[in-house]
C-alpha cells in the first residue's frame with residue numbers, strides 16, 4: 457500500500473467525518489457566502505482542528521474568497537487542502553541524527569499514550585532503513601513494562617538493555633548508553649514511564665534520565681519525542697504545552713491516528729505549538745508507523 461492509501465486508511469474516521477461534513481455544507485453550484493463559512497467552521501471544529509486554528513483557516517478561506525481566488529463552495533475543499541499542506545516546512549520532518557556515534561531518542565508522554573508501542577515502531581522503522589538499533593527499557597515503574605518492551609524487541613529483532621522492575625531508570629539509561637557506544641549502535645531509543653506534568657518527582661526523574669544521557673553521549677539526546685494520543689484531540693495540545701515546560705520536546709509522535717476522528721489536531725499542533733509532528737502511529741503493529749508527510753496527510757485528510 458502506498459503512503460497516500462496508508463494515510464487515507466489510517467485517517468479513516470477523521471476523513472469520513474470531514475468528508476460527510478464538507479459534503480453537506482459545500483453544495484454543487486452554490487456560491488460562497490458568510491453562511492458557508494459559518495457552517496464550515498462547525499465541520500472543522502468537529503474534526504478537532506481546535507478553535508484558534510479553525511478560526512485562522514476560516515479567515516484564510518474568507519480572504520481567498522474576498523480576493524476572488526474562489527467563488528464556488530465546491531472550490532473550498534481544494535483551497536483548504538492546499539493551505540493545510542503548506543503549513544509544514546521540510547526541515548520539520550527529519551530526525552536530527554548524530555554526526556558520529558549513536559543518535560539518542562528519548563521518548564516520553566503520559567500513561568497509555570502509546571510510548572512503548574511507538575518505541576517498537578521506531579525500532580522497526582530505523583532497522584528497515586539499515587540502522588542498528590538498541591532499546592533502553594527505562595520504564596521500570598510498572599511490572600509489565602520491561603516485559604512488554606522485551607517482547608517488542610524480539611518481534612522487531614533489535615537489542616534491548618533492561619534492568620529489573622523498580623530499578624533506577626537513570627541507571628538503565630546509563631547502561632543503555634554504554635551498550636549503544638560499545639556495540640556501535642546507530643540509534644538508541646529510550647522508553648520511559650508514563651507521567652503527568654503535575655508529578656514533580658516523575659518530571660525530575662525524566663530530567664535525570666536526560667542528564668545521564670547528556671553526560672554519556674555528546675549532543676544527546678538528539679531528539680526528545682513526545683508521544684500524544686490522537687484520540688484525545690485538543691487535550692493533546694495541552695499535554696504538549698505542559699511537557700514542553702519541563703523538557704525540551706523536539707518532536708511529536710502522534711499515536712493512534714487510525715482510531716481517531718480528531719485528526720485535525722495535527723493541524724492544531726502545527727499551528728499552535730512550535731513543535732513538529734515527526735511521526736504518526738496508524739495501528740498496533742510495528743509496521744504501523746509513517747514519517748509525517750504534510751502534503752500526503754492533507755490529501756488523505758480531505759480525500760473524498
Ligand code: GDP
Nearest residue numbers: 567568569570571572573711712737738739740
Ligand atoms: P504507553 O503506556 O504510553 O507505553 O502505551 P502503550 O505503548 O503500552 O500503548 C497503549 C495502548 O495503545 C496499547 O493497547 C497499544 O496497542 C495502543 N496503541 C499504541 N499506538 C497505537 C496506534 O498507533 N494505533 C492504535 N490503534 N493503537 C495504538
Ligand code: MG
Nearest residue numbers: 571572595601
Ligand atoms: Mg509503556
